[in-house]
Amino acid sequence: MSCLPNEAEALITVRDLIRWGASRFREAGLHFGHGTDNALDEAYYLVLRSLHLPFDLPAVYLESAVTPRERAAVLKLLRSRVTTRKPAAYLLGEISFAGFDFDVDERVLIPRSPIGELIERGFSPWLTAPPTRILDLCAGSGCIGIACALTFPQARVDLAELSTGALAVCRKNIARHGVGDRVRACRSDVYSGLGDARYDLIVANPPYVSAAEWKTLPPEYRHEPRMALEAGSDGMDVVARILEGAVDHLVPGGTLICEVGGSVEAFEARWPRLPVTWIEFERGGDGVFLIGRESLAEHL
Template identity: 30%
Template sequence: MTIRETIKKGMINLKTNGIEEPNLKARLLMQFILNKPRQYLLIYDNQTLSLRQEVNYFKAIKKIISGVPLQHITHMQEFMKMNFYVDENVLIPRSDTEILVEEVINISKKINAKKILDLCTGSGAIAISLAKYIENSEITAVDISKKALEIARTNAKNNDVENQITFVESDLFKNLKEDKYDVIVSNPPYIKREVIKKLNKDVQKEPIIALDGGYDGLDFYRKIINESEKYLKFNGYLCFEIGYDQKEDVIGIIKNKERYINTYSKKDLYGNDRIIITKLS
């Protein structure tokens, strides 16, 4: 079969099985199998695949149909114009989180922030992006998972920012020195426990530790908001990604603390509330 014929058959298989974005996934899989860019597929779409390439391609198609995320097959995800290695040990970075990163970059440039703490770093996507786009920044990236931190370190090295980031294995603030940061940022687990089993199959394949926000999805917000004042400089910023329906709840937790001012939220590209920013007073 040719490249074009194989992609078409793969796309039909994905679409028939209710997989979202079947055209895109069929093409990206072919790029991975051939280790070629998109332009190659367009120019050489009549090229005949070897039997091994064909078999490997349709094995991967079956994996996607079974619920394995595309990124767990290709081990690659683009985020903030950089490539990140991902596997089953980390949450796959999503474009929604770029809203949070861009806001933290803007805040940091406005207040000349250099010391930034990233809690629940996972693949390191947030920490690495901040290190890349904020000049002379010093990032501390924390995660409870040793395997996640190994991946984050690899991603930092691959994106040439390993010297700007200190990685710490810790349950939130537990193993941190009581240092003071200009900004604390986090995309914590925020899915309600009972909702996880209702998520798409591919999302359920991601690490439960990166999804489970407790009974009401707010466990990590409570812990971080309650402890962050000890680690923030005066007038420092606390920045969160949130679930689409959590704005009022998270703002309520912030208000109850009575230490934060100028709280605001921003929406993602789909019009959902996605980030909350607040300032220590």
């Protein structure tokens, strides 16, 4: 994909670049689902990030003219989104989650969980007291656990992750946010590397895509680690292990919050009588349940 010389020169303002990018994205039939859900928002995100501008930029600044150097950099980024089919976060090397920026690359799933909204609200109204020991299971980039640490300054947080590549990204983000005194990254296959540690709150965004569904995912998702997405014939293999071990790793009165995304039917087929609470979100997203330790102990 390229611009004719005169076409590129006609792209004068920030708004021109956003419009051009959105048109090319729609023309190429890109898929969106890693922070945006449409071509216009994706172009807006990439153009403003490339120009180091805030997303709450007053509309008048969209009419600002870009320099030739800026235009070249933006066009290169927009073209890369089309030709590589890589999600925007991988092209930029970072993404915002729960109000904080995190490093990401193709060793980790791109943060997009609605759990971010819960963290921003301090898990209100679901938690009656601030948690002091938190476990982020299947941590990936560490965004959930680190955002929790930044939200609850008194909390100590473990990031449990099996992938050594993902753990390297976790440690990068721990250093980025200066929380190394309270947050540790642990190589752990679910609970296997945690010993007898117990937590007030376990938060998990595990793989929950079925093997059949994974084969049908758009190209953008194929850039993400398969082990972060696919989990057996019904997508519930890792979720089952999380549920089975949660009682032994929660303190009395502790809480498990876990995402299963679009696999709610598969979850309810496996555990039809488990008394979970499905959380509703103001900004969209679903498939996140909450259950207390005592309910788990009674029903599993």
